[in-house]
Amino acid sequence: xxxxxxxxxxxxxxxxxxxxxxxxxxxxxxxxxxxxxxxxxxxxxxxxxxxxxxxxxxxxxxxxxxxxxxxxxxxxxxxxxxxxxxxxxxxxxxxxxxxxxxxxxxxxxxxxxxxxxxxxxxxxxxxxxxxxxxxxxxxxxxxxxxxxxxxxxxxxxxxxxxxxxxxxxxxxxxxxxxxxxxxxxxxxxxxxxxxxxxxxxxxxxxxxxxxxxxxxxxxxxxxxxxxxxxxxxxxxxxxxxxxxxxxxxxxxxxxxxxxxxxxxxxxxxxxxxxxxxxxxxxxxxxxxxxxxxxxxxxxxxxxxxxxxxxxxxxxxxxxxxxxxxxxxxxxxxxxxxxxxxxxxxxxxxxxxxxxxxxxxxxxxxxxxxxxxxxxxxxxxxxxxxxxxxxxxxxxxxxxxxxxxxxxx
Amino acid sequence: xxxxxxxxxxxxxxxxxxxxxxxxxxxxxxxxxxxxxxxxxxxxxxxxxxxxxxxxxxxxxxxxxxxxxxxxxxxxxxxxxxxxxxxxxxxxxxxxxxxxxxxxxxxxxxxxxxxxxxxxxxxxxxxxxxxxxxxxxxxx
Numbered sequence: 001x002x003x004x005x006x007x008x009x010x011x012x013x014x015x016x017x018x019x020x021x022x023x024x025x026x027x028x029x030x031x032x033x034x035x036x037x038x039x040x041x042x043x044x045x046x047x048x049x050x051x052x053x054x055x056x057x058x059x060x061x062x063x064x065x066x067x068x069x070x071x072x073x074x075x076x077x078x079x080x081x082x083x084x085x086x087x088x089x090x091x092x093x094x095x096x097x098x099x100x101x102x103x104x105x106x107x108x109x110x111x112x113x114x115x116x117x118x119x120x121x122x123x124x125x126x127x128x129x130x131x132x133x134x135x136x137x138x139x140x141x142x143x144x145x146x147x148x149x150x151x152x153x154x155x156x157x158x159x160x161x162x163x164x165x166x167x168x169x170x171x172x173x174x175x176x177x178x179x180x181x182x183x184x185x186x187x188x189x190x191x192x193x194x195x196x197x198x199x200x201x202x203x204x205x206x207x208x209x210x211x212x213x214x215x216x217x218x219x220x221x222x223x224x225x226x227x228x229x230x231x232x233x234x235x236x237x238x239x240x241x242x243x244x245x246x247x248x249x250x251x252x253x254x255x256x257x258x259x260x261x262x263x264x265x266x267x268x269x270x271x272x273x274x275x276x277x278x279x280x281x282x283x284x285x286x287x288x289x290x291x292x293x294x295x296x297x298x299x300x301x302x303x304x305x306x307x308x309x310x311x312x313x314x315x316x317x318x319x320x321x322x323x324x325x326x327x328x329x330x331x332x333x334x335x336x337x338x339x340x341x342x343x344x345x346x347x348x349x350x351x352x353x354x355x356x357x358x359x360x361x362x363x364x365x366x367x368x369x370x371x372x373x374x375x376x377x378x379x380x381x382x383x384x385x386x387x388x389x390x391x392x393x394x395x396x397x398x399x400x401x402x403x404x405x406x407x408x
Numbered sequence: 409x410x411x412x413x414x415x416x417x418x419x420x421x422x423x424x425x426x427x428x429x430x431x432x433x434x435x436x437x438x439x440x441x442x443x444x445x446x447x448x449x450x451x452x453x454x455x456x457x458x459x460x461x462x463x464x465x466x467x468x469x470x471x472x473x474x475x476x477x478x479x480x481x482x483x484x485x486x487x488x489x490x491x492x493x494x495x496x497x498x499x500x501x502x503x504x505x506x507x508x509x510x511x512x513x514x515x516x517x518x519x520x521x522x523x524x525x526x527x528x529x530x531x532x533x534x535x536x537x538x539x540x541x542x543x544x545x546x547x548x
Contacts, residue, residue, distance in 0.1 A: 002504050005480050007413035009488040044461045047489045155485040159461040204448030209513035239472040
């Protein structure tokens, strides 16, 4: 309920007796306040601060400078912040940076500003800039993105600066979009997104329920085409910058198994929302119902069991199309090993072939697996092996190869 | 637990007669949430483009994808620092509550249960009875 947050905000921002006396009347903005003046429409959302144009511009400038400093701090740590602190002339901003550098608990930030005399001396309406920076510092201490801090800080200036803040965000952070290595965790979700099998409404709803972190985790293993499609459905350009950053973070932070789990969770959510989406949710949905799970287990085990040099030799000798069909009978962990073993250029060819491939039958999958197993055996066999002597293989490897090759 | 603040209570105060305008606002907000569920958040941006600042900018904040906690903080700052009071302030609080529900992907029923109390005890009860009756008709 927003009432609780409003209670806290009233207690903090307006404090006791801090309510301006003329509340209730939608008074016209004072001359020179943002959005007022000749030829400009009246401020759609007058604030209690009733700032003049110069003061409002100064507050907005502080929010921008703080956001940029926060961005540098996130990238370069306290040393970068110390540079900004040294160069900063304004006491309030300098103090804000020092509070961030001190890494104090967010709950103590307001008290720190009060102790330093930046709030509590004048009427609440006079302390807009300090409130803006308190909001920014609290978010910085929670490791928030500078865009989040910018939006939270500029809320004190009303909606009249909303568009200006957005333009500034896009100008300074817009180039953060895209980039980064594409990572593809094969599964039902990317296929479903690319195939437009779920309605935009269902995807949008599932994304809101899932929250940004789960959405980022599930998109982190999807091809660029699928990511761009989802972002176009659920985000404005500002939101896309934020989510793109989260996606890159998820790729660095999470294992492929966790990304695969996130995809499954999102699929399950999509299917529970229903609509005209037709996802195959849950663990059962990971594979088509008729797929031979023991074959998948054997092929995956073989990929994971082989030493790197041997695996690389075998994979290099095989056609990308065969590797793509083999990947249809493999668990995510084995996908990872296969793709990380071959050269990036070749890995793209395999993924392209995988994208174009149609789902294979169990017989076709078995044939691909057997071709692969035979190639492994050929590499394992010593070139000068005396005829008639059995090949010496580790027991586990022998068992997997036998299991694959003995299938009919 | 629901907190209480004297200043906020004073600011939200309006007459029962004024509150009579709220059920229709709640219906409009429920329609908006239906649109979000059916057509996605981008459709919301178009639908609210000509609406008041809280709804139109609020929907843009939803589409920027902030966490619920951050979105709630931002909306609370807009409300607290506004010059609004009385019915107009109460209406904007209801809009903010609806925006949070839409952002969280709340179902229509849940959203109604969150918004109805703003209409006052009697109207909230009748809104919820209507909801229960509709659920019964639908075999829910």
